[in-house]
Amino acid sequence: MTIMSYLGAIGAAQREAMEADERVVIIGEDVEANVYGTTGGAGKSRAEEGDFLQMFGRNRIRNTPISEEVIVGAAAGAAMTGLRPIVDLSYSSFLYMAMDQFVNQVAKNRYMFGGQASLPVVFRSAMFYGLNTGAHHSDRPYPMFMNVPGLKIVVPSTPYDAKGLLRAAVDSDDPVLIFEACTLWGTKGEVPEEEYSIPFGVANILRPGTDVTIVAISSAVPEAVAAAEELALSGISAEVIDPRTLVPLDKETIISSVQRTGRLVVADPAHRTCSAAAEISAIVAEEAFESLRAPIIRVTTPDTQIPFSPALEKQLYPSRTTIADAVRTVVGERVMTQA
Amino acid sequence: MTIMSYLGAIGAAQREAMEADERVVIIGEDVEANVYGTTGGAGKSRAEEGDFLQMFGRNRIRNTPISEEVIVGAAAGAAMTGLRPIVDLSYSSFLYMAMDQFVNQVAKNRYMFGGQASLPVVFRSAMFYGLNTGAHHSDRPYPMFMNVPGLKIVVPSTPYDAKGLLRAAVDSDDPVLIFEACTLWGTKGEVPEEEYSIPFGVANILRPGTDVTIVAISSAVPEAVAAAEELALSGISAEVIDPRTLVPLDKETIISSVQRTGRLVVADPAHRTCSAAAEISAIVAEEAFESLRAPIIRVTTPDTQIPFSPALEKQLYPSRTTIADAVRTVVGERVMTQA
Amino acid sequence: MNLSPEILLEMQRRMLRIRRFDERASKMVKRGHIPGTVHTSIGQEAQVVGACMALGDRDYMTGNHRSHGHPIGKGSPLGPLMAELVGKATGVCGGKGGSLHLADFKVGSLGESGIVGSSIPIATGAALSSKVLGNGKVSLAFFGDGAANQGCLYEAMNLAGVWDLPVIFLCENNQYALSTPAHTVTSGVIADRAAGFGMPGVRVEDGQDVLAVYEAVNSAVERARRGDGPSLVEVVTYRFNEHSEGLRLGTDYRDADERSSWLERDPIVLFRRRLVADGIALDDELDELEASVLTEVDDAVAFTDASPYPHPSVAFADLYTDPIGALA
Amino acid sequence: MNLSPEILLEMQRRMLRIRRFDERASKMVKRGHIPGTVHTSIGQEAQVVGACMALGDRDYMTGNHRSHGHPIGKGSPLGPLMAELVGKATGVCGGKGGSLHLADFKVGSLGESGIVGSSIPIATGAALSSKVLGNGKVSLAFFGDGAANQGCLYEAMNLAGVWDLPVIFLCENNQYALSTPAHTVTSGVIADRAAGFGMPGVRVEDGQDVLAVYEAVNSAVERARRGDGPSLVEVVTYRFNEHSEGLRLGTDYRDADERSSWLERDPIVLFRRRLVADGIALDDELDELEASVLTEVDDAVAFTDASPYPHPSVAFADLYTDPIGALA
Ligand SMILES: Cc1ncc(C[n+]2csc(CCOP(=O)(O)OP(=O)(O)O)c2C)c(N)n1
């Protein structure tokens, strides 16, 4: 074990995957100069993993024009014909530019062609919300991709998960979208020095508990853990679950937790309507209804766009406070029903 | 009142809106030749509303290149500067091409600029699922647009609604996306001869009932009505609600229905994960939990892409049978709990 | 161009296959034997076959909605293609694709796209993989005059230009996109757009001449194979049928005289004349060729008829390599 | 070009406003007074002002992420712009936009776009509305050399071409997109791409000369105003600062000699020399002008400091004209 930042863990996974398989290439804007810190290179300040350009050369480190649509489509075409690209799309807000390629090519090609092709390709992007960058850089668009069958959706919340899930993504023969929360990039944690991968569809129970289940996604995970710690002080025992992958979703772990706790709060930084939280809530309302002893509360970003001003933005995302409040509401109702 | 097809009703609304306001223009591929049947013109066979090109001229009937991204963006820019465009995008599966414009410009501009602009623009598209056209033409992508604050989402299911909601959309100062189910285009119904509009956010109760609430969307509406009729024969009284607009959503009507029936089935032709059905289920699981006497069942299209073969496709969409089965499941549970 | 008689006859054979296959498919649509619709390549066979035969067997290509001809031109057997149009289990995509989504990876056909323009980046990516892997394969993207107004084409041309990718952008300019005449929605000349993206742009004015197309595409392929990068080839041609079978747009949008003058330039008739005139084949031999192609099509239909429909559970297969339990 | 002394001095004033405003903003970012970051137009003032002043007051324009200069060049007062960068209620967008989303509709500024390329279709649409309404307004889209590889530019150029829309596509070629040198990701020459889309393409090689830019854009505006349609103007320039303030990319990607030779071609210094040489203004008068601009910037900061932050509830306003109850 070693201590690594989330960003460093991504760099490490990329380096190991590139060393393990010559067919792995990195494609993206400003990857040569390592502007975002996961490919080593000229901007040394943020590099923890050496200079990828030097290590792997221009044939495998592909610095691109600003052309997201063809970047995504070309990566798909390359994956259909023998490469295993990792595409760095920098900000998640730029994925829309390539939406047609994601939905109509990446997600559908294997299916439409009856399995003649597979698409081993990974798309990384980071969600820059909470940093006062305004509406164009603050999106958290994973729910819309969850609605597209054929994609796998990954939302790591710790350095350990970031490295292990990225490696599993590269090794997967299916297209994977990884959404990183930029606010997590700097967080540090223990990471094995050896290569490892984390299987998709296996949730992580960060904290066991008996009164309520909190399912938290991405940057809401540390907030949920903090809320659980705070709640413990007032005698409320909250179980915190990080699904880690949204497609496939480990609904067994969530359902069995709710079967024990009888209560569910879902904390999700996406916009409320048709969020991942909506999906998780709907699954539980269908499959664990008999166990539910209180309404399911979603703690999400409300359905507004993201404002720039620091006076406006922070309030919008799920926080330890709003999560703890939601828990108190559902637990309070338990007290009422028991009275 | 007169009898009109759904498609004819759309044509009528477009004509009336264009006559009422010179700033209304129609922009789209093949609108000049009326290929899709709502702008009159050369392909007379399907025109019920005369030749728009003759009536309004090339200045207002804008036949475009196949360039969805600039079509959507240009309509947005035109709406910000004095026009009120109706954009015909033909198939809903083509909207992805313009996703960046929808999310980053259409939905955000008014907000980001602090209300300096408004965007009175309507985007029409039709979902061609169920017609053996294969994965590229069969999408039902409204859930992903529901996750984008700033857009209004409309899903008419009858000729009457199609006309009245389209007119309300044109008269709205906000961007509206209308999703038509192609299988409904040919359906006929009573439509007032005079101009009218249907306010957004007001659900339509197609059939009152006491045992279960069925919320149905788009082409699932006639299936739900048929299911309800069939269920009535076995003594089950189902209330069928068509929300008509998904954003804004008339949750009051849905909640108050569930408060009466205690049971909810949601029928939604979209893919299951993060569907409109998920959202409606989550709302009820949060806001009408105390009234619920059974699990909420979603009847959706499963999370697979759409296959071409007639041997494969039909089974996938919500049908009267799958809806009725779901109702029997939740009503059966009532019987059990009562026993 | 010094092509062997075998190759010249193979060109005619493949053009005939496309013609007869699409004629039969058109009938089957009208009789309800093929669900949905099809878009035929009838009239455009020279453009299709000239391009496909300039490619090697292992080279890649992508198509669009009008793409029965492309795999046929590249050498696909007709049976699995026809079975796919009907939605049978023996179809080249197991019935999941249909007319709009044919793909035959065995001949390098990486798939059609029902979404106009959307497959161009895929072909570009195939060229990228050839380049990275150094396997010498070339890639070709077929698209229409209508698709030439999709932005992704220019992103692809630029990317292919800066990376010297071995890809040919082949615009099938049949002068209409559905009901819309190309000249009303195209500013400038498509082939001329190449220059601004740093690559050669060629316009084949007589797209009904299979050899003219072959020659233009062949030099683009040679250039790509040499490592000198991409090219844009625009071929002027004409579709003889309606945009799709069964569609009735009326005739207003295409002038009757225009249509009949193009019908006179039937690429198959023209090439047959030339084969005879140049002494490559006798009339009898060509009659025999035509008959044998008709038999191939009959066999494809018989194969289709004898094939079962896929089991309903097939709707849930092939989405992932590694199935997810999430399907309802 | 026969421009009045008033106009020439106004050019210098606006260039100075941009310079001093952005210098101040840069400091405020570094001190944490402005949240996030800003992208300055320092070094590119001639290109910005030359283009903006060729437009009329009622004409439209759209910007990109590097767009403080654009509204200033078009005549916006500095106070609400500065207040916006800090996120105050008096900001031009009420604090909701920030540096990446300035818009000042009063001067025809329809908004910046943090998404590279994404505002080009908006400018095209504004030109469509001018055309339909016949109001004679012209529209201009500012975008960078990096944005010139986004497909939507070519869709927009084509559409503007076929509809003869009064729009100018103005490429600010500062030779880098973030860390990426334009020549490594651009195949061909940007200005040359115009020809294939049926419109004039001009390359202003000396983008540090405000009059050269003015002249080129002015003829494009005249052409658009006459109803003759769109133009592409590429202006070669250089950003003096880092891509964004506070970012440290190192210097590897830009050669030190290159940078210093461009620093010598400071557009404001060059134009000042010319104003003096041509007898338009005395050194004293220009000193005074500089001082007055500094005061304007001081006033803008004072205005900002004195302004309140928006009330938290403002986060929920302005999404729809007609509020939806759905907000949590
Ligand atoms: C993105 C997208 N927009 C619109 C359509 C509808 N559509 C299908 S084919 C077609 C015309 C295509 O014209 P062209 O590219 O010239 O090909 P052709 O049919 O002439 O061979 C249109 C508009 C589509 N399938 N995809």
Ligand SMILES: Cc1ncc(C[n+]2csc(CCOP(=O)(O)OP(=O)(O)O)c2C)c(N)n1
């Ligand atoms: C669609 C999209 N892709 C990538 C980015 C990240 N990004 C912001 S600015 C920039 C460089 C832009 O270069 P250019 O267009 O030349 O403008 P300049 O910064 O040089 O003025 C990039 C890559 C973005 N904002 N939007």
Ligand SMILES: [Mg+2]
């Ligand atoms: Mg065509």
Ligand SMILES: [Mg+2]
């Ligand atoms: Mg630049």
